[in-house]
Amino acid sequence: MKQITAVLIGAGLRGGWVYAAYAEAHPEDMKIVAVAEPDEERRNAIAKLHDIPAERCYRDYAELLSEEKMADCALVCTQDTMHFEPVTKALEKGYHVLCEKPMSPDASEIVTMGKMAEKYNRILMICHVLRYSSFFSRIKELLSEGKIGKMISIQHIEEVGYWHHAHSFVRGNWRRADETSPMILQKCCHDMDILLWLVGSPCQKVSSFGNLTYFKEENAPEGAPERCLDGCPYRDECAFYAPGFYFEHPKAEADGLIYAVSTETDRESVIQALKTGPYGRCVFHCDNDVVDHQVVNLEFENQVTVNMTMCAFTENCARRIHIMGTDGELSGDMEKGIIELRNFSTGEKETIQLHTPSTGHSGSDTNMMKDFVKYVREDSEEVRSGASVSVESHLIALAAEQSRVTGRTVDLEQFRQDIEEK
Ligand SMILES: NC(=O)c1ccc[n+]([C@@H]2O[C@H](COP(=O)([O-])OP(=O)(O)OC[C@H]3O[C@@H](n4cnc5c(N)ncnc54)[C@H](O)[C@@H]3O)[C@@H](O)[C@H]2O)c1
Numbered sequence: 001m002k003q004i005t006a007v008l009i010g011a012g013l014r015g016g017w018v019y020a021a022y023a024e025a026h027p028e029d030m031k032i033v034a035v036a037e038p039d040e041e042r043r044n045a046i047a048k049l050h051d052i053p054a055e056r057c058y059r060d061y062a063e064l065l066s067e068e069k070m071a072d073c074a075l076v077c078t079q080d081t082m083h084f085e086p087v088t089k090a091l092e093k094g095y096h097v098l099c100e101k102p103m104s105p106d107a108s109e110i111v112t113m114g115k116m117a118e119k120y121n122r123i124l125m126i127c128h129v130l131r132y133s134s135f136f137s138r139i140k141e142l143l144s145e146g147k148i149g150k151m152i153s154i155q156h157i158e159e160v161g162y163w164h165h166a167h168s169f170v171r172g173n174w175r176r177a178d179e180t181s182p183m184i185l186q187k188c189c190h191d192m193d194i195l196l197w198l199v200g201s202p203c204q205k206v207s208s209f210g211n212l213t214y215f216k217e218e219n220a221p222e223g224a225p226e227r228c229l230d231g232c233p234y235r236d237e238c239a240f241y242a243p244g245f246y247f248e249h250p251k252a253e254a255d256g257l258i259y260a261v262s263t264e265t266d267r268e269s270v271i272q273a274l275k276t277g278p279y280g281r282c283v284f285h286c287d288n289d290v291v292d293h294q295v296v297n298l299e300f301e302n303q304v305t306v307n308m309t310m311c312a313f314t315e316n317c318a319r320r321i322h323i324m325g326t327d328g329e330l331s332g333d334m335e336k337g338i339i340e341l342r343n344f345s346t347g348e349k350e351t352i353q354l355h356t357p358s359t360g361h362s363g364s365d366t367n368m369m370k371d372f373v374k375y376v377r378e379d380s381e382e383v384r385s386g387a388s389v390s391v392e393s394h395l396i397a398l399a400a401e402q403s404r405v406t407g408r409t410v411d412l413e414q415f416r417q418d419i420e421e422k
Contacts, residue, residue, distance in 0.1 A: 001377065004030050006072065006073050007035070008046065009077060011042045012037075012039075012078075015037075016045070020032055020050065023050065024050070034064055035050075036059070041263040056070070072096060073096040073372075076090065084112075094122065096125075101390070102181050102186060102394055117386055125386060126386070131368075135339070136194050136334075138352065143198060147328065147343075148323060148326070152303075152304060152305075153304060153323075154305075154306045160317060169288065171283065172260060177289060178289075187310060188294075188308070189390075193390060195393075203299070206296065206399040206410045207297045208404040210295060211293065228240075228282060242281075243271070251317070295308065295310075320334070321334075327345065328342050335358075337353060337355065399415045
């Protein structure tokens with residue numbers, strides 16, 4: 001089968017750690033032939049690993065995309081506010097595109113991107129990885145088989161994990177909504193997407209509540225310095241003590257979080273980065289403003305109601321779901337790979353144990369890349385997480401944020417109309 005070629009736009013944690021790593025592990029599927037990345041260390045590391053000649057290494061996506069098309073597809077892995085422009089330029093040049101989520105924090109850009117695949121007759125796939133997970137794929141199958149009868153209601157929880165929240169949403173890249181996107185879009189557009197997919201009906205109404213309650217100045221213990229390494233007296237008792245997390249927590253390396261702190265991951269380089277960089281700041285002395293807990297209520301056209309909770313204060317980074325139907329109920333724990341079914345009339349219980357890896361969104365990252373390669377090889381028109389279907393979940397997340405801020409229920413039809421009229 002044909003090896004597809006790709007240009008990598010943004011060689012950060014997702015671009016370098018997940019997608020380029022996929023190409024490295026699966027050379028029969030994909031080869032990275034060019035990279036655009038302003039960070040010299042990251043750019044050089046990718047160039048070396050993938051044998052990319054110097055003339056195919058760029059500091060900026062605009063330089064790369066001003067050249068003649070040089071590959072089958074473009075992997076757009078820049079930050080949230082920097083997807084729209086490279087995606088548009090890449091499609092204009094004739095690349096198929098894989099774009100990180102969220103598509104954009106801007107509603108009009110999201111709607112425009114939803115129409116782009118058709119306009120340019122190219123694949124524009126959004127990295128809604130959960131659609132490729134064995135966990136949610138199996139749940140979708142069970143629902144389609146009618147295992148719980150007619151769906152009535154869903155309770156869904158996204159447990160962010162106290163350590164993940166501190167890393168990404170207090171100290172890290174997504175701590176400020178004005179610089180990237182609101183938490184409910186950034187973290188939960190995946191959940192909105194999967195809920196929409198499972199319910200299989202348009203969403204009509206959205207209401208939401210949430211706050212940043214804990215990670216702020218007023219909760220700093222007395223005498224806690226600005227940085228953990230400035231002699232913090234709480235170092236032995238604080239769950240957020242940065243060196244404790246980056247050197248000891250199993251997820252710090254397994255999920256590649258340590259590479260956000262420093263490209264070089266020897267102890268000395270990491271300590272240096274914690275002394276001066278954002279990841280060494282006390283969690284109570286950062287400039288974060290995104291919420292640390294939020295609930296969302298949704299009502300769909302087919303009368304299914306959904307309640308979703310996102311919360312930072314959990315041990316694990318995990319998702320759990322409970323789906324209630326007329327003939328039975330289904331509950332599932334994605335991290336554990338367990339789905340339980342109960343039937344009301346027979347009283348039967350069934351437990352399904354899936355074998356899922358503990359990293360890469362329980363194996364979904366790899367599954368998604370396999371499908372993307374297949375779609376590009378086949379010039380496919382059917383894409384499981386195409387931009388046109390991803391628009392809706394993004395708009396639900398933005399509507400939830402509007403509801404949280406205004407304290408009002410949002411009518412989605414009206415919300416969509418307002419965007420179109422802008
Ligand atoms: N699909 C998922 O489950 C998932 C998970 C985490 C993050 N994300 C999303 O992936 C995206 C990237 O996240 P990340 O953690 O890799 O961030 P990152 O900051 O590590 O990577 C972004 C990279 O883009 C580079 N960049 C900046 N300007 C550029 C330019 N002009 N041209 C080319 N490159 C440029 C940066 O230097 C950086 O290396 C974000 O939108 C994020 O929300 C998705």
